[in-house]
Amino acid sequence: MAGEAPKAVVLVSGGMDSCVTAAIARLTHRLAMLHVSYGQLTERRERRAFEQIADFYGVSERLVARMDHFRQIGGSALVDPSIPVPEAGLVPGIPVTYVPFRNAHLLAVAVSWAEAMGARAVFIGAVAEDSSGYPDCRPEYYEAFAEVVRRGTRPESGIEIRTPVIGMRKEEIVRRGMDLGAPLDRTWSCYQAEEQACGVCDSCLLRLGAFARAGFADPIPYRARPAVASARVAP
Amino acid sequence: MAGEAPKAVVLVSGGMDSCVTAAIARLTHRLAMLHVSYGQLTERRERRAFEQIADFYGVSERLVARMDHFRQIGGSALVDPSIPVPEAGLVPGIPVTYVPFRNAHLLAVAVSWAEAMGARAVFIGAVAEDSSGYPDCRPEYYEAFAEVVRRGTRPESGIEIRTPVIGMRKEEIVRRGMDLGAPLDRTWSCYQAEEQACGVCDSCLLRLGAFARAGFADPIPYRARPAVASARVAP
Numbered sequence: 001m002a003g004e005a006p007k008a009v010v011l012v013s014g015g016m017d018s019c020v021t022a023a024i025a026r027l028t029h030r031l032a033m034l035h036v037s038y039g040q041l042t043e044r045r046e047r048r049a050f051e052q053i054a055d056f057y058g059v060s061e062r063l064v065a066r067m068d069h070f071r072q073i074g075g076s077a078l079v080d081p082s083i084p085v086p087e088a089g090l091v092p093g094i095p096v097t098y099v100p101f102r103n104a105h106l107l108a109v110a111v112s113w114a115e116a117m118g119a120r121a122v123f124i125g126a127v128a129e130d131s132s133g134y135p136d137c138r139p140e141y142y143e144a145f146a147e148v149v150r151r152g153t154r155p156e157s158g159i160e161i162r163t164p165v166i167g168m169r170k171e172e173i174v175r176r177g178m179d180l181g182a183p184l185d186r187t188w189s190c191y192q193a194e195e196q197a198c199g200v201c202d203s204c205l206l207r208l209g210a211f212a213r214a215g216f217a218d219p220i221p222y223r224a225r226p227a228v229a230s231a232r233v234a235p
Numbered sequence: 236m237a238g239e240a241p242k243a244v245v246l247v248s249g250g251m252d253s254c255v256t257a258a259i260a261r262l263t264h265r266l267a268m269l270h271v272s273y274g275q276l277t278e279r280r281e282r283r284a285f286e287q288i289a290d291f292y293g294v295s296e297r298l299v300a301r302m303d304h305f306r307q308i309g310g311s312a313l314v315d316p317s318i319p320v321p322e323a324g325l326v327p328g329i330p331v332t333y334v335p336f337r338n339a340h341l342l343a344v345a346v347s348w349a350e351a352m353g354a355r356a357v358f359i360g361a362v363a364e365d366s367s368g369y370p371d372c373r374p375e376y377y378e379a380f381a382e383v384v385r386r387g388t389r390p391e392s393g394i395e396i397r398t399p400v401i402g403m404r405k406e407e408i409v410r411r412g413m414d415l416g417a418p419l420d421r422t423w424s425c426y427q428a429e430e431q432a433c434g435v436c437d438s439c440l441l442r443l444g445a446f447a448r449a450g451f452a453d454p455i456p457y458r459a460r461p462a463v464a465s466a467r468v469a470p
Contacts, residue, residue: 063304063307063308065302065303065304065307066303066304067300067302068300068301069298069300069301069344069347069348070347072298072300073298073344073347073348073351099347100346100347100350100351100388100389101343101346101347101350101384101387101388102347103387104339104342104343104346104347104383104387105340105343105344105347107339108336108339108340108343109304109308109340111335111336111339112304112305112308112334112335112336112337112339112340113304113308115335115336116308116335135386135387135388135389135390136386136387138386140386141383141386141387144379144382144383144385144386144387145383145387147379147382148339148376148379148380148383149336150379151370151371151373151375151376151379152336152338152339152370152371152376152379152380153335153336153370154335154370155370
């Protein structure tokens with residue numbers, strides 16, 4: 001792609017959604033990649049996925065930001081070892097894996113970095129399908145945040161917030177990723193384990209169901225791959 | 236004050252504006268105090284001021300959040316030792332002490348903590364008078380952020396963003412603080428020093444001018460107290 005393409009900061013958690021978001025961002029922008037370590041239990045594994053995705057795309061501008069305060073604040077199974085990660089499948093309402101107001105922290109780091117380096121966009125792999133649970137995955141949340149960015153940065157910065165997969169269903173994200181040659185084999189989604197994905201947490205179930213409906217085999221290994229997974233989340 | 240007052244998180248930097256904000260918040264809320272260490276050069280001194288202000292108000296719920304990524308991001312004299320803190324007085328435009336999009340990080344931590352503990356408000360001592368320089372000190376910025384909070388937290392959270400000193404001139408903040416018995420002697424404003432305030436950086440000049448116009452003596456000691464200070468920032 002042309003060297004004069006504008007620069008963008010992509011938030012890369014190491015999961016599938018942000019990996020496909022990076023693959024899309026790359027079509028129009030030069031990439032810088034940001035990973036935020038906020039004390040999630042599977043952080044080491046997610047960070048490894050981040051580095052492997054950045055390697056795949058040859059991205060040299062990388063930032064790993066560390067936020068210890070989520071553990072101090074607590075309130076989520078993702079950062080608090082005393083709250084068990086549920087295995088019972090997907091239930092309605094806000095799940096215990098919800099980290100209060102988390103995405104605002106991720107966006108804040110991304111926007112600060114973008115402003116400091118002159119990047120014109122921040123890409124985040126939020127998915128509205130998840131918004132039954134997480135209030136900060138909805139398009140109207142990002143519209144409001146974009147307004148904060150317009151009002152809270154230097155006038156000439158012009159940083160956009162881009163959420164290219166927000167309207168996609170999980171299986172469309174898989175398909176788009178396969179189309180673009182995204183390194184889905186390097187991504188990590190499991191909330192519980194660090195070596196082999198557990199295959200039974202909410203996040204594994206969502207991922208397995210998405211691959212099944214997209215008609216692809218998930219390229220990562222699982223400790224258990226329950227036969228009910230795709231049935232449970234099928235429409 | 237009544238034990239049933241709602242709880243609020245107050246962002247306390249250790250400076251005058253946030254100290255007076257705490258004094259105002261206390262009239263209507265039970266306080267929890269949050270300090271964010273983001274690598275500013277005078278952090279140890281600011282944190283000491285934070286603890287002393289919290290002690291003064293008998294606040295037991297305290298959180299000190301550490302953000303190392305501002306140093307990684309750079310771009311401001313407040314966190315980057317290679318950029319000198321200006322001594323030349325107040326000049327128009329965005330100053331080199333501007334930390335890109337900083338207040339969004341502070342608010343994000345405050346809102347996450349508020350949501351986790353069930354607090355109903357976040358107080359921040361932003362002052363619009365400073366907004367000639369800092370884009371994130373204007374009322375419209377906080378209105379936009381409040382919308383992000385409404386859309387990005389649990390519906391029942393109902394967390395308000397309160398900026399009680401945003402419309403005040405610096406001398407009014409001093410007067411209001413004196414009226415409310417705020418511990419201004421425990422606050423710290425200097426950008427340069429950690430033991431005795433320098434008396435010559437922008438922040439010292441603003442503070443000295445504010446006390447002079449309010450008709451009070453600033454209770455903290457200064458290394459130098461230039462005769463021009465109040466004249467330079469007088470209307």
